[in-house]
Amino acid sequence: MKIAVLPGDGIGTEIVAEAVKVLQVLDLKFEMETAPVGGAAYEAAGHPLPDATLNLAKASDAILFGAVGDWKYDKLERALRPEQAILGLRKHLGLYANFRPAICYEELVGASSLKPELIAGLDILIVRELTGDIYFGQPRGRRTAVDGHFPGAEEAFDTMRYSRPEIERIAHTAFQAARKRNKKVTSVDKANVLETFQFWKDVVTEVHKDYPDVELSHMYVDNAAMQLVKAPKSFDVIVTGNMFGDILSDEAAMLTGSIGMLPSASLNSKNQGLYEPSHGSAPDIAGKGVANPLATILSAAMMLRFSLNQATAADRIESAVKRVLASGLRTADIWSAGTTKVGTREMGDAVVAAITKTKG
Numbered sequence: 001m002k003i004a005v006l007p008g009d010g011i012g013t014e015i016v017a018e019a020v021k022v023l024q025v026l027d028l029k030f031e032m033e034t035a036p037v038g039g040a041a042y043e044a045a046g047h048p049l050p051d052a053t054l055n056l057a058k059a060s061d062a063i064l065f066g067a068v069g070d071w072k073y074d075k076l077e078r079a080l081r082p083e084q085a086i087l088g089l090r091k092h093l094g095l096y097a098n099f100r101p102a103i104c105y106e107e108l109v110g111a112s113s114l115k116p117e118l119i120a121g122l123d124i125l126i127v128r129e130l131t132g133d134i135y136f137g138q139p140r141g142r143r144t145a146v147d148g149h150f151p152g153a154e155e156a157f158d159t160m161r162y163s164r165p166e167i168e169r170i171a172h173t174a175f176q177a178a179r180k181r182n183k184k185v186t187s188v189d190k191a192n193v194l195e196t197f198q199f200w201k202d203v204v205t206e207v208h209k210d211y212p213d214v215e216l217s218h219m220y221v222d223n224a225a226m227q228l229v230k231a232p233k234s235f236d237v238i239v240t241g242n243m244f245g246d247i248l249s250d251e252a253a254m255l256t257g258s259i260g261m262l263p264s265a266s267l268n269s270k271n272q273g274l275y276e277p278s279h280g281s282a283p284d285i286a287g288k289g290v291a292n293p294l295a296t297i298l299s300a301a302m303m304l305r306f307s308l309n310q311a312t313a314a315d316r317i318e319s320a321v322k323r324v325l326a327s328g329l330r331t332a333d334i335w336s337a338g339t340t341k342v343g344t345r346e347m348g349d350a351v352v353a354a355i356t357k358t359k360g
């Protein structure tokens with residue numbers, strides 16, 4: 001088993017170091033190899049996703065990814081910006097299925113901006129299609145308008161598109177995930193306006209025929225955004241396209257009050273996967289040793305479960321994290337009165353200690 005370790009930018013290096021530490025105490029046999037990605041790779045090799053990094057990722061069973069991005073790269077041409085690294089990895093590895101769980105940990109109910117009763121026990125899963133939609137649709141670009149409201153004016157355009165197989169495979173992913181949970185899927189679309197999402201809705205409805213034991217409902221994306229803050233616990237699995245999934249997953253993550261806690265997985269058809277925290281590179285706190293490493297540590301657990309077939313080791317990490325939270329340790333983002341504030345490294349050490357206290 002081989003893991004590509006791509007820490008990236010900002011707090012990426014600090015949080016990934018803690019996850020690597022945790023992986024190393026599990027007594028599992030795997031090889032880890034580190035490579036630069038994002039702004040760090042642009043500095044080192046002139047490109048956010050150098051060939052060496054991409055080839056390492058392709059040759060690995062799983063990728064442990066930190067975060068990319070920094071405002072200082074905003075002026076670079078699009079192809080050289082750090083974000084292109086993550087988009088390139090998704091595209092070149094075909095990582096079409098993105099899992100973004102939003103779980104509210106009992107101890108952290110108070111961290112949410114919503115009333116505790118709305119989110120206590122929250123456990124939803126967003127399944128976001130990750131390699132299609134307006135993110136990758138061609139054509140795109142700038143040109144002179146030949147029609148529209150201002151013919152002759154400069155304009156920019158992107159293309160929203162989905163093919164039947166792209167929708168079918170992500171629908172299967174969502175229904176199969178729901179089978180292991182509460183057997184409810186909400187497909188989020190904008191079928192009232194967009195042709196692409198009428199088609200999405202039709203195809204999801206067809207695929208659903210294979211899953212009579214799973215309940216399917218459809219919801220427009222604007223309403224879904226509203227229901228997520230009104231009654232988040234009414235959802236189980238949400239399946240949606242790349243763009244809507246990007247937006248709704250940030251909203252869902254914030255419901256829990258602690259985006260620093262949420263892992264994610266992006267898988268291809270061979271179960272090769274990229275695992276990363278749901279949060280970004282947070283350049284404002286980079287290098288200060290205060291970032292929360294738990295989302296990355298929990299991403300490493302997802303990696304063990306989904307790509308490396310080590311469910312027991314994944315359980316050990318997850319239960320260690322719960323015990324550390326129960327013991328009252330908190331990084332600044334989830335700290336509240338009466339708990340103990342710790343830094344990135346101390347939090348990682350505490351998880352390592354909790355794991356070594358239990359037998360493998």
Ligand code: IPM
Nearest residue numbers: 069083084086087245246249
């Ligand atoms: C995410 C991020 C990315 C996206 C960016 C960094 C390209 O927001 O993973 O949600 O838009 O998909």
Ligand code: MG
Nearest residue numbers: 246247249250
């Ligand atoms: Mg996003």
